[in-house]
Amino acid sequence: MxxxxxxxxxxxxxxxxxxxxxxxxxxxxxxxxxxxxxxxKFYTNFVLTLDNREYDMEIEVVxxxxxxxxxxxEDFRKSSFPRVNAPAIAYPYLRSMVSNITLQSGFExxxxxxxxxxALDKEKQD
Numbered sequence: 226m227x228x229x230x231x232x233x234x235x236x237x238x239x240x241x242x243x244x245x246x247x248x249x250x251x252x253x254x255x256x257x258x259x260x261x262x263x264x265x266k267f268y269t270n271f272v273l274t275l276d277n278r279e280y281d282m283e284i285e286v287v288x289x290x291x292x293x294x295x296x297x298x299e300d301f302r303k304s305s306f307p308r309v310n311a312p313a314i315a316y317p318y319l320r321s322m323v324s325n326i327t328l329q330s331g332f333e334x335x336x337x338x339x340x341x342x343x344a345l346d347k348e349k350q351d
Contacts, residue, residue, distance in 0.1 A: 230293060235286070239285075243280050254274070256272070258271055265297070267292075271284075271288075279332050282335070310342075313340075
């Protein structure tokens, strides 16, 4: 059994480009999620792309989880935890961050949808 905690998160990249008025928008939303591992840490990386009527936004955020007890072995790497549980823990922070950034930038706040990471993982496995 692995005991871990969310240690921190960092924004690696953030761009917001205001659109000129009258520029049509496809309303694109894309979220890419990846995991990486070290001996006593693992990472959940989100790359979010938004394209709406006011702006284009891209943000990359890495969440660091530290192992307090146990070890990261091959069974853990292959388990659903890095694909389901860790993103489910980190995603609310990303949602809040994106809403606050857009609001504080003078835009209508972006409200990201909730995600069922378990269903998403099952869909990818099928």
